[in-house]
Amino acid sequence: MVAASKMRKSQGAALSGRPYQEALFRVLAALRGKVDPQASPLLVERPVRRELILVISSDKGLCGALNTNLFRELTAIDAVDPSFSAVGRKAVQFLVRTRRNLLADFQVSELPRTREVRPIANFCAEKFLSGEVDRVRVVYSKFINTLVQQATTVNLLPASSEELLGKKREKNFRLASSFLSQVSRECCRRFYPIILLFRFFR
Secondary structure, three states, X not given: OHHHHHHHHHHHHHHHOHHHHHHHHHHHHHHHHHOOOOOOHHHXXXXXXXXXXXXXXXXXXXXXXXXXXXXXXXXXXXXXXXXXXXXXXXXHHHHHHOOOOEXXXXXXXXXXXXXXXXXXXXXXXXXXXXXXXXXXEEEEEEEOOOOOEEEEEEEEEOOOHHHHXXXXXXXXHHHHHHHHOOOOHHHXXXXXXXXXXXXXHO
8 A cells, every 4th residue: 555655646746747847848949949059058059079978767676677678778879978977876876887987976855856956957057068068868767657667868958949849839839939038048057957857857
């Protein structure tokens, strides 16, 4: 009963944030098209010579093939001079065991709050803004339902509108775009990576 209760709680947390996540991604997709890259360096695409890969795993191994599939996805990535950061003990153990260049690791609770995600977002953004890496990607298990979690790799920085919206066509996209034309450099710097990371913890 305790396990079933925890499962329902986790599933509820994963699904409850979806509407907010979709709205945030519409905002970010509009941001890509309307904000001058000179005012928002987190949106600038450049040739990839080095990259950072953030791996998000569970803390424990009692997850069936969840972590196995995740690490299989990771090893299949054609990365350019990669370095790594990790969230979750299993990711840290895998990266250390395979002797990959682990720069940092983070721990979060089962239901992460913004204050826990913020240091991860800041770390990724700082590496990108400093020019230490030219791309930041995330490898994580995308929640489909309680029986299916799909190992997935996506770009965190810079992210394209296509990645944020997929194939959806939004009726209110122009309204969001006109609003976001006034977004400041500081707003982009503070919130863009945090909003992006929100997707991986929901």
